[in-house]
Every structure is written in structure tokens, then in C-alpha cells.
Amino acid sequence: MSGPDDLFSHTVPEAHAKFVAACDVAGATTRVIEHPLSGPDGEPLHATVARLGPDDARDVMLVISGTHGIEGYFGSAMQIDAMRRSRDLLPLDDHTAVVMVHLVNPWGTAWSSRENEDNVELLRGHHFCHHPVPPNPIFDDFHETMGYGRITSIDELLATRGRAIELVKRHGLGSLMEAIAAGQGSQPDAITWVGDGTPTWSKRLLDQVAAEHLGTAERLLVWDLHTAVGPPGETVVFHPYPPGSSDDELFRAHFGELWPNPEGLDFYAWFGELCPHLTTRTLICEAGTEQLGHDDQYIFPLDVWIKLHGDRTDPAAAPHLARYRRFFYPETDEWMSSVHAHFVPRWRHALDLLAAPWPA
Numbered sequence: 001m002s003g004p005d006d007l008f009s010h011t012v013p014e015a016h017a018k019f020v021a022a023c024d025v026a027g028a029t030t031r032v033i034e035h036p037l038s039g040p041d042g043e044p045l046h047a048t049v050a051r052l053g054p055d056d057a058r059d060v061m062l063v064i065s066g067t068h069g070i071e072g073y074f075g076s077a078m079q080i081d082a083m084r085r086s087r088d089l090l091p092l093d094d095h096t097a098v099v100m101v102h103l104v105n106p107w108g109t110a111w112s113s114r115e116n117e118d119n120v121e122l123l124r125g126h127h128f129c130h131h132p133v134p135p136n137p138i139f140d141d142f143h144e145t146m147g148y149g150r151i152t153s154i155d156e157l158l159a160t161r162g163r164a165i166e167l168v169k170r171h172g173l174g175s176l177m178e179a180i181a182a183g184q185g186s187q188p189d190a191i192t193w194v195g196d197g198t199p200t201w202s203k204r205l206l207d208q209v210a211a212e213h214l215g216t217a218e219r220l221l222v223w224d225l226h227t228a229v230g231p232p233g234e235t236v237v238f239h240p241y242p243p244g245s246s247d248d249e250l251f252r253a254h255f256g257e258l259w260p261n262p263e264g265l266d267f268y269a270w271f272g273e274l275c276p277h278l279t280t281r282t283l284i285c286e287a288g289t290e291q292l293g294h295d296d297q298y299i300f301p302l303d304v305w306i307k308l309h310g311d312r313t314d315p316a317a318a319p320h321l322a323r324y325r326r327f328f329y330p331e332t333d334e335w336m337s338s339v340h341a342h343f344v345p346r347w348r349h350a351l352d353l354l355a356a357p358w359p360a
């Protein structure tokens with residue numbers, strides 16, 4: 001058993017099989033898309049698009065799991081739960097549909113990677129297929145000062161751990177962390193690379209979803225499910241709209257407390273650019289995991305370095321890879337039960353928000 005009601009999975013094929021079976025229970029229509037690459041044990045990898053509700057729905061909620069690969073096991077479990085118990089969790093009226101994209105980045109999920117097969121951080125990467133990537137000089141300074149471009153071994157990467165102090169003095173911790181998280185377009189071999197604007201396999205899949213499922217819709221709520229941010233074992237939600245705006249009030253009215261989001265980038269506004277008839281809103285949910293100390297931040301560049309230049313089968317890599325996976329997917333019964341219980345009421349909050357009038 002994996003967590004409550006066996007909702008959580010350990011591998012992509014396991015999650016895929018559970019999701020497809022749950023869609024059958026719900027009577028959802030499904031389309032399975034095979035990824036061109038396989039998983040670490042040679043297993044085939046699939047994403048699935050599923051739809052519940054009328055074909056000509058005016059309001060559509062698009063629920064995505066796995067944008068950040070390894071984070072996808074949480075979103076997958078919540079999607080499986082909603083499909084298995086759709087009458088209770090997804091009561092839909094005759095002008096509302098729910099479309100789910102299950103494991104939009106199955107390669108990242110299978111390889112316990114936050115990025116996709118091209119080392120693209122997809123959440124921002126999708127957006128930057130439609131807009132130029134702004135320069136990020138603080139990130140460039142970070143990359144150069146840490147010397148990540150010159151690393152040739154795990155030990156060398158571990159030896160960079162003290163160097164960030166210099167950067168914190170230069171830029172301040174907050175600005176440095178924000179610059180790293182904001183994504184960067186200059187270092188394809190580094191963390192938080194947002195790609196070069198070429199649509200990835202996952203972006204092309206979402207473009208197809210827009211073409212196939214949003215043609216008659218007028219309003220779209222995109223709900224992307226992640227892990228790592230927020231108190232451990234709880235879930236938090238946030239949106240990209242300015243604090244105090246009418247949209248901020250709309251989200252607060254339905255979800256209560258919101259997690260602060262100083263970045264303010266609307267990651268999915270591009271659906272409205274693809275489909276000009278659509279009014280879109282974006283909701284991000286995170287299931288909190290452990291809080292990492294400064295000394296543990298090395299796991300992110302180390303994972304990218306091992307993936308691109310190292311050897312995943314090297315025994316010296318194993319504890320670091322396990323640590324990275326556990327950070328994004330703790331996979332303990334306690335964590336799985338806790339985030340599940342915390343998340344379940346959010347289905348109703350999201351459907352109520354979709355049914356409410358939206359500010360112009």
C-alpha cells in the first residue's frame with residue numbers, strides 16, 4: 001500500500017495504471033500519450049489526458065500533475081482520488097468540465113528529476129515559449145562564482161558549498177534566492193534553465209489539450225499541483241495576481257489563507273494567448289515537505305550535474321539522489337496521509353471559484 005487508499009505510487013507505470021483505472025471508474029474519456037524516452041529501468045512512460053463533463057462546457061478546470069517531474073507523485077495521487085470518488089469530489093453541473101493532465105513530464109517523474117528530458121524547468125519554460133526570457137545577471141554571477149560550469153566530479157561540487165556566502169553578502173539572501181527561482185535562459189546545463197523558447201514535448205502536449213478541449217470554453221482555471229513549498233505535511237495555494245486586487249479577493253474568498261507569491265508571474269496566461277476567446281486564471285498548489293537548510297541547497301545543482309555529466313549508477317551519487325527525491329517526494333505514510341487529508345477540501349474550493357463571477 002502506498003499511503004491512504006493506495007493513492008500514491010513509486011513508479012510512473014504504477015501511477016499511470018492507477019490513474020487510467022480511476023478514469024474508468026469515473027467514466028472519463030482518456031487519451032494516453034507515450035513519451036519517446038523510457039524510464040531508468042527501461043519502463044515505458046506515459047502522460048494521460050482525461051476529461052469529465054460535457055464536451056461544450058463553458059467553464060473548464062484544467063488540473064495538471066508532474067510539471068516538475070518528481071513532484072508529480074503528489075498531484076497524481078490527488079487526481080486518482082478525485083477520479084475514483086468523482087461523484088463526491090467533482091460534482092459537475094452541465095456547463096462545467098474538468099480536464100486532467102496526468103504526469104505532463106513523465107520523464108522527470110520517472111527519473112526523479114525536477115526538470116524534463118532537456119533540463120528545462122517547465123513551469124516557467126512553458127511561459128517563455130511565448131515571451132522572451134529576461135536577463136538574470138544575479139543568476140549569472142551565482143553560476144560563475146559557484147564555478148558550476150567547471151565541475152568534473154561529485155566531490156568538486158560538494159566543495160562549492162561554502163561559496164554562496166560571498167553571493168549572499170553581494171546580493172542579499174532574498175534577492176539571490178528569488179533570482180535563482182525566477183529561472184534563467186543563459187546556462188542550459190544549470191538549474192532553473194527555462195529553455196530556449198522551443199516548445200518541449202510537454203508544452204506541445206498542453207498545446208494539443210488547448211486545441212482539443214478548450215475550443216468552446218469561455219473560462220479556464222488552470223490548477224497546477226506541486227510539492228516542496230509550505231509547512232511540511234500541509235498544502236498551500238497561491239496565485240499570480242497583485243495583493244489586494246479583485247482577483248486576490250476572489251481567491252481568498254474561496255481558499256482562505258494564501259501563500260505569498262512575490263514573483264507574480266502568471267505561469268499559464270499563455271492559454272489565453274493561444275485561445276483569445278478564453279478568460280484564464282491560474283492557481284498553484286504545493287504540498288509542503290521538509291525545510292532545507294543552507295548547507296543542503298547543493299542537492300539541486302548536484303542533481304542536474306549528475307544527470308547531465310555524471311553517472312547515476314555511481315555509488316557515490318546514490319545518497320545524494322535519494323536525498324533529492326525525498327525532498328520532493330517524502331513517500332512516508334505519515335506525509336502521504338497528511339497532505340492528502342489537507343488537500344481534499346480544496347477540490348470544492350476550486351470548483352466554487354470556477355462557478356463564481358470573476359472580476360473583469
Ligand SMILES: [Zn+2]
Nearest residue numbers: 068071226227
Ligand atoms: Zn514545483
